[in-house]
Amino acid sequence: MSAADVVVVGAGPAGLGAATELRRRGVGRVVVYERELQPGGVPRHTAHLGYGARDLHRITTGPRYAAAMVRQAERAGVEIEVGRTVRSFADGTVATTGADGPATVHAGAVLLATGVRERPRAARLVPGDRPAGVLTTGALQQFTTLHHQRVGTRAVVVGAEHVSFSAVLTLAHAGCQVAAMVTPLPRHQSYAPLRLATAGRRRVPLLTGVDVVEVVGRTRVEAVVLTDGTRIACDTVVFTGDWVPDHELARAGGLPMLPHAKSPVADATGRTEQPGVFAIGNLVHPAETADLCALGGRAAALSVMDWLALHDWPTAVRPIEVRPPILWAAHTARGITLRVAEFVEGRIECRVGDEVLHRTKHRLWTPNRAIHLPLAANASTRILLSPVERLQ
Amino acid sequence: MAASDAVPSHSPGDNPPTAEPFDVVVVGGGVVGCAVARLLSHHQLSVALVEARDDVGAGTSKANTAILHTGFDAVPGSVEARLVARGYQLLRAYAPTAGISVEETGAVLVAWDDEQAATLPKLAVKAEANGYAHAEVIDAAAVHALEPHLGDGITGGMIVPGEHLIDPWSTPIAFATEAVANGCHLLTGFQVVGATAGAETTTLTAADGRSVCTHHVVNAAGLHGDTLHRLLGFDGFTVRPRRGELIVFDKLARPLLGRTILPVPTSHTKGVLVAPTVFGNIMLGPTADDIDDKGATGSTRIGVDGLLQKGRRILPALLHEEVTAVYAGLRAATEHSDYQLSAQREARYVCLGGIRSTGLTAAMALAEEALALLAEAGCTAMPKAADEVHGIRMTPLGEGRERPYQRGGTVVCHCERVTAQELEIALTSSVPATDLDGLRRRTRALAGRCQGFYCSAEVCAHAAAVTGRPMSDWMGVQ
């Protein structure tokens, strides 16, 4: 069995950010395992601007951002091994498999940075036939950006959060008309400028308060049917957002999960309930922007070094407690991020014991959108987030 | 029909200019037709298997609950009871040799009220009448001890240790592959729409104009068995599809269950069960709806909601897990409760009709039956010498054994851990995958939790590279 000081699972922004920082700070052998044949994670195939503002301090495209992250890591002396899937971790031993067979490596610390995926159609329980032409944004962008394929001629986009507008842009660039965007919520959940620049410019109708209840078409998608009975003819349906962490490895490894987020419980520096095991990036907060994931990776690096040096671990890593309509909350490099279940007005309060750490202004909160509270809470204390007043 | 359009009865290598009639043509490449073709190919016969779709096993045979039934609950004395019991033994023995995954998890039949509990002793008697001696009635506490995650309100149970899980996808493909290895002609995309009977032969014509000439015909057309039956001049049963919807849950749910949880069956249906799969998922279903459209394999809101409601009662924790797939299969139900098997000597025709909800289990016994019926219909078949019969071995798809990625390989589908080598084998085998669904049934690629978020593009690119067909073909883009 070989040995590494740190094993990182996943060469996305979070994993690469952490690995680069660890090497820059002098940690000996840092190995990143990536199951794809190219490192970089999701940004590899999101060929639009919007990456790097807070970590690279410039705005760039996904592929450029991914390439920059990989370059930084390689320069820092990180070993990136692609085409290698991590199968399990237990007691400091990481088991992998790849083209040249299975292997195990002993690791002083393990960082899980396996990312998120979009909830696919079946998991959303949308009934109907199972024709070709049903995609997620992730799949769509791989077909178009990595393989230069046309996916169809007329699409319906399900969802109206940030990533949904990214899907609209990708479809437009791939020559596919967008018949409509559909969200069961009363409004879209992105920024007005993003909407304007994508769907607005192309006059894509945004249908609110309705959901897709059936996919029609036996071999190829022919239409979708909405809750109100409307039938929209299309040959492509893209299910966007509604993130689920790719948490199989974490769960199989015995880490407890946050119920709603379905992400492993981790503190502000990525420490999980198991000493020496860290969880970072969108795996722990589905989903944030890439730069925040990378910064989170960097922040975790310091904590990893402490662990390697001192073998000290908090006795309890507690999830942040939340009250409805808050669904879940998790730590990021910039404080706490949370999600609400619906459009709701009011103030959010953050408490530790009886002490109020933070209270927001009264405002309207948007579901499916990251809500950041800029506070660095001590990870192992009990944090309670609750709406203090709620006006509809 | 031009002679050149006729399909020769020999392999392309020894193509005779004028086509000799086949000894037997099997119509329908579902699990039943494939099993028949396999057994016939072990005999000194020229055989063709014709299938309307572009692939075998792509009809009802791909969309079932994947249980290898002991037949404990069949109607004693029925043809179905006999063939399920026999098919169970045959397939259980064959599967491991051919690389078809089976798992002997056993089942527990659970009663949820007093009325159901009262029927348990009768079911045990029925099991005995069906020659199954290992069913045993147990109390509610014992059920909970076996399956601690089951919901509240259980009133009793019966264990059926012999119920197995089986890989339903590989079964017809293995049969067809073995049939082809033993000289059977497989004609896909061949939808029989016409039949002309002569004095000694029958000519079957396909929708695309091709034709085959044969001495004997075996009808294994599943849902369309009645149509073919009438085309050949017979009557006696009508297929009315009974749709069964199913929900497949994430593999992370697998620890919730040790064995199959059966409900107390009714005369209409075996009811909604919760079962592990050999692939490591948990399956909930099926529903039972009589419908008219033989193509209506879509799932429905009512069906899915109804299943979730039942599932919540049976295994509450299941509902916290993600759903990986929802699908529906159509049982070839008829006005009769039993299989509709017959031999017609004059017409040199054998019908295997009305195989409703046990055809996967009974397939190999139905093949034996077909052989016997063919003899009745005037087709005597001498077995080939043992050393002339070729066996085959598929790569097992189940989790019960080591999978290829564990030995090493470039993983393409990450959720199901399918390697590039497996894709290549599936695309180049003698019964190859021709579309993504076929690839999924042969390798599990795209059958996992992400439903293609990570790998659909990569899988299509591999398929295109291996076959030389454009990627858009594999994506289903017109």
Ligand SMILES: Cc1cc2nc3c(=O)[nH]c(=O)nc-3n(C[C@H](O)[C@H](O)[C@H](O)COP(=O)(O)OP(=O)(O)OC[C@H]3O[C@@H](n4cnc5c(N)ncnc54)[C@H](O)[C@@H]3O)c2cc1C
């Ligand atoms: C359509 C779309 C548009 C987006 N647009 C923007 C944008 O404009 N700006 C922005 O900042 N962000 C954007 N994002 C979000 C951004 O891509 C993510 O925040 C970022 O990629 C998350 O980084 P990560 O490292 O946590 O995970 P990922 O990037 O998902 O990386 C995880 C990596 O782990 C690997 N992996 C998983 N399991 C294993 C295993 N067992 N063994 C080995 N490797 C494994 C995966 O292959 C993957 O490469 C967008 C996302 C999407 C989907």
Ligand SMILES: Cc1cc2nc3c(=O)[nH]c(=O)nc-3n(C[C@H](O)[C@H](O)[C@H](O)COP(=O)(O)OP(=O)(O)OC[C@H]3O[C@@H](n4cnc5c(N)ncnc54)[C@H](O)[C@@H]3O)c2cc1C
């Ligand atoms: C929901 C559900 C659950 C089930 N669960 C189980 C179970 O747990 N265990 C079990 O043993 N059984 C089960 N079954 C039953 C089993 O799936 C079927 O009995 C079996 O698949 C039937 O196989 P088949 O070959 O007769 O039919 P099919 O698989 O339908 O094959 C018939 C084939 O004939 C072809 N065909 C039709 N017409 C023509 C034509 N004119 N020309 C050429 N080809 C034609 C079709 O394309 C099709 O491929 C279940 C069924 C359903 C629907």
